[in-house]
Amino acid sequence: MLIRTGPKNRENFWLWFTKIAAGFLIIFLLGIHLIVNHLIVPGGLLSYRQVLAYYQIPFIPIMEVFFLIIVFTHSFIGVRSIILDLNPSKRVLSIVDVALVSVAFIFIVYGTWLVIVVYQLGRL
């Protein structure tokens, strides 16, 4: 008997594995993020000055950008996976793919820009 020669594979191992790996990195990075923002700093939330100072620690801007990328990777592959659960048509999925990639791209560019701005403001 022939195995179904239906539609092309739309979610393969590497995509799934990327989601899992990104998820694991997030657990570490978000741990740091949460602890810094809510446990270490008295008052729980950073003031403007504190944020600017925080971003002067050398690896923090880089870490935040990296964090931004993997968070979007994880969450948008996850969203795509939920949409795949709904068995979308080929057309719908390709629209979803374009939408997800462009939204993620815009957010990552915007977030990176924000990090750079905050970093430069802090140097003043």
Place this chain on the structure above:
Amino acid sequence: MNTKPKVIIIGAGFTGCALAYDLTLRGCEVIVLERGDIANGTSGRTHGLLHSGGRYCVSDQEAASECIQENILLRKISKQCIEFNGGLFIAMDESDMAYSEHFASGAEKCGIPIERLSKEQIIKLEPNITPEVIFGYSIPDGSFDPLRLAMGFAASAVVHHAQFFTYHEVVGFVINGTAKLSAVEVINRHSGEKQVFECDLCINATGAWAGKVSEMAGITVPVLPTPGVMVSYGQRVTQRVINRLCKPDDGDIIIPQRRMSVIGTTSFEVENADYIPIEKEQVEKMNQRAAKLVPLLKNVPTRGVYMSARPLIGGSSSGRSLSRTFKCYDHKESDGFEGFVTITGGKATTCRVMAEKTADLVCKKLGVSAKCETQERVLADYHEYYPFN
């Protein structure tokens, strides 16, 4: 354009499915009508023993020879749903030992390969067998999955464009003049709608219900539903089929199936096979007798208890000693009624040859010259009963 003879088969049990397969191969256009799902009656509820003929080689050698031939054939064509377990006949007392001589010579006559095993050999093969065993024979029994055997035949028929209409209950026949059946009236049980299927010939393959169906055409077929109780246990206590080396009796066989063991069976008669209540006394009795073969069964929880109504042929005279070979009635000959054939009786193991013989008769009536091909071809994957697109 379409000159294929059109045949309707009523009943999608082993017989109906095998017959549909045989007839489609011979070039008939086949429609199968079934009031429930595939194998929902007697066929589904067999104990799943692929007979080697050992149980009949003393009392009914014709049936025994047929069994061993079909056993070997089914292993080839329907490997997909048969456990090649083998079986043992074990002797436990004096009378069994006396029976063993008849058994050995009967088996030889019927061409059933047997091998004598000592007590130690048997215990080594099957550690759970009673220590009271004296000696025994190994025999090529097997077990099969009832539904999947029927579906294998049905799938092969579907592959060759037979049409199965399940949940279509036959409610009457259209009779041309006084003595020619020309169409079958059914109720689609899903929608409740009435439909009429025209045909050149209609085959009543409803087993224990053959009498009820033929009644609708005003014909009497002497079929007696003879139910037996079967009990399945939630553990596979032996790897092989275990038979008592004696005249076939209630609760003297243990058939391993998947993770279970099935024991069978009793025998009594009923009028209507639609619903047969389960008698607890019979279950108890069977349990005790089977525990004699494998004492472990006393401690194993039962999993399912069920009744199955075999179709025994032969009017009012009763019981087990009736021949279990099938009967095929051409009602043209017996009742002067054209276009209607009844097939009933038989066993799952011999369903293919039953179909072959019936198809021979049917094809002769319809003027089809094609020969039977079901011995050589391996059945289609049973999953293909639901056609792949």
Place this chain on the structure above:
Amino acid sequence: MSEPKWLVDFQILRQHPGDKPHFKIYPLEVDPEENVLDAIERIWAKKDRTLTFRHACHHSTCGVCGMRVNGVEKLTCITAIKSVTKNGGIVRVEPLRNFTVLSDLVVDMGPFFRHMGETRFNSVAPVGYASLPFEPDPTNSIPLERLVDCIECGLCISACPAATTNAEYSGPAALAAIQLMLTQNFSPDLMALADHDNGAWRCHSAFECSEVCPSNVDPAWRIMNLRRRVVAHRFKSLFKFPKQEKQHA
């Protein structure tokens, strides 16, 4: 018989094409020990001949009589009435979810059997392979074959949340079948079927399939084991020259 009978209300979800599904109530005197399927068969034989339901072997080897009993997927031929209700109680019977209902309790197994057939699932396997590896298996050394445990009843599909919205998803049983086939022989096309958007990645670890499986298949365990096999295979093939795979094509 001597033991006391129970009076139980059977609420059966009835529907025919074009109808609205509705529950019909059948009060029934039952033996608490008897199975739900026996009672349903009796309702059909004695009370309502229009009731449609699926059944065949009545001892859990065919897998046809799966239904939802009081909301939970059960193989009704081995589900004792006393295990799902009490004297004077209710037994609510519905068809399996995630299968198209043809009428009453009858569902269309076609798509499911196509998924199973696709895996070339072999229902007969050597005794050793037919059990789960973490089970004590005294029979492992016996060179016999037997029917494997999956009876293709579809209960796992009915319980699976991912199957609710996606008819193309292979489903727990077919994925478990792929795993079983891969333990016996490696096959690139089965691997492709597993590593697919309608394969192992549609599973979201609700583990409901194993909760309802009547037959010791533990589909969730098999799906997870299948993922492990896919992971191992994909990483291994990273370090292989593509030459070997080309020979196949």
Place this chain on the structure above:
Amino acid sequence: MHNTPQSNKWPLWFDPRHRKMGSWAFILNRITAIGLTVYLCMHLIVLSKLAMGPEAYDSFIALAKKPAVIIGEMFVIAGAIIHGLNGIRITITSFGFGVRYQKPIFIGLMVIAGAAIFLFGYKIFSEL
């Protein structure tokens, strides 16, 4: 007809009736996933206030210290902890480890999640 798998049946994902613990894990995971994704986007948009200078940002922080917003923030933290810890369970089982112990693993991780949520909550509310 009735019961056919269809994409509009997605509300059934969140129906835990008659289901076991694994479904609760699935439901929690899916709800937190969707919630966190929405939060992630909002969070980034709100952070644009950083670029607008100290007044804009600090006035936003003042707003964010209102109890109602803090409770919302607690939901996000709880969601992240639950999703993350449940993710650990999914990952190890997906690689074929501990599948048969998924229930005790889930209970254990949720106990840790409960403790962590309590810790964060205590810290945040005590400093209001």
